[in-house]
Amino acid sequence: MNGPDLDHPLAGPFWSAAARKELQVTWCAACDRAVWYPRPHCPHCDGNLHWRRLSGEASLISWCEVAGGLNPQFREAYTCALVSPLEAPDIRIVMRVTENTTPALRCDMPGRVDFVYLQQTNGAPYLAPAFTPYA
Numbered sequence: 001m002n003g004p005d006l007d008h009p010l011a012g013p014f015w016s017a018a019a020r021k022e023l024q025v026t027w028c029a030a031c032d033r034a035v036w037y038p039r040p041h042c043p044h045c046d047g048n049l050h051w052r053r054l055s056g057e058a059s060l061i062s063w064c065e066v067a068g069g070l071n072p073q074f075r076e077a078y079t080c081a082l083v084s085p086l087e088a089p090d091i092r093i094v095m096r097v098t099e100n101t102t103p104a105l106r107c108d109m110p111g112r113v114d115f116v117y118l119q120q121t122n123g124a125p126y127l128a129p130a131f132t133p134y135a
C-alpha cells in the first residue's frame with residue numbers, strides 16, 4: 001500500500017476530491033441514495049453512479065484505537081472511526097479521528113470531516129479525511 005491511487009477507476013475520484021479538501025461519495029440517481037464504497041453500478045438497482053460532493057457534516061458511528069499501522073509511516077497510535085455523512089446516514093466511511101481531539105468520543109457524536117496530511121510509504125504526503133467531533 002503506497003497511498004491513494006488518483007487514477008484508480010473506482011476510488012480515484014474520492015482521493016482527487018480529498019486532495020481539494022472535498023468529501024465526495026458515489027450516488028445513485030435512480031435510487032437517490034449514496035452508495036459506499038465505490039462500485040461500477042448501484043448494488044440496489046444496477047443503475048449508474050455519479051460522484052456527489054457532501055457538506056462534511058457527519059456523525060460518529062464507532063471507533064477503535066490502532067496501536068501501530070502496517071504502513072511504516074503510521075508509527076503513532078491513532079483512532080480509526082466509522083463515520084456517517086449527514087446527507088447519507090445509511091453509509092459508513094472509514095477515516096481517522098483528528099488528532100488532539102479533546103472531547104470524549106461517544107456514539108452518534110456530531111462533527112465534521114476535515115482533511116489531514118498523511119504520508120505514503122514512500123514519504124509523499126496526501127490529504128485524507130479525518131473526523132473532528134464537535135465539543
Ligand SMILES: [Zn+2]
Pocket residue numbers: 028029030031032042043044045046047
Ligand atoms: Zn440504485
